[in-house]
Amino acid sequence: MNHPTRILLALVAGASLLFTGCGKSEAPAPSAAPADGVRTIEITANDTMKFNLTEIRAQPGEKLRVALTNLGRMPKQAMGHNWVLLTPRDDAAVLAFAASAAARMPDYLPDDKSAVLAHTRILGGGESDTIEFTVPAQPGEYPFLCTFPGHAALMKGKLIVRP
Numbered sequence: 001m002n003h004p005t006r007i008l009l010a011l012v013a014g015a016s017l018l019f020t021g022c023g024k025s026e027a028p029a030p031s032a033a034p035a036d037g038v039r040t041i042e043i044t045a046n047d048t049m050k051f052n053l054t055e056i057r058a059q060p061g062e063k064l065r066v067a068l069t070n071l072g073r074m075p076k077q078a079m080g081h082n083w084v085l086l087t088p089r090d091d092a093a094v095l096a097f098a099a100s101a102a103a104r105m106p107d108y109l110p111d112d113k114s115a116v117l118a119h120t121r122i123l124g125g126g127e128s129d130t131i132e133f134t135v136p137a138q139p140g141e142y143p144f145l146c147t148f149p150g151h152a153a154l155m156k157g158k159l160i161v162r163p
């Protein structure tokens, strides 16, 4: 094999690797698997009252780490965000929970936490909090929301648990 052929083959191999890479990056992966095997879901919130994710998928019984970062600049008294995972309920019941939680400063969580499966603390701009929890064994759709007053209408989503 002469040199030009070898170089050409190397180029073709490189190009196919690039294409493979592009194909993979088309489906954005909102999670990463660190060395300890616990999948981390990176969630961001901002001053326009939005989570970067409105849907998270998980296996029943999977251990998950949720890392919430508030990318905003406003103090938590004005634009605080948290991430609260609830037992299954319809949208109206999610908003009813949000209304009762919003009245409970400073954590914005009700005294009765039987509906709360996991939650971060309230974060001001630039803050972050990481929690770990075990996904319920029961498949279904588990709502999550931010319970800061007035945010749940925009800041909510679903953890979809399927085997």
Ligand SMILES: [Cu+2]
Binding pocket: 045, 049, 079, 080, 081, 082, 146, 147, 148, 151, 155
């Ligand atoms: Cu919020």
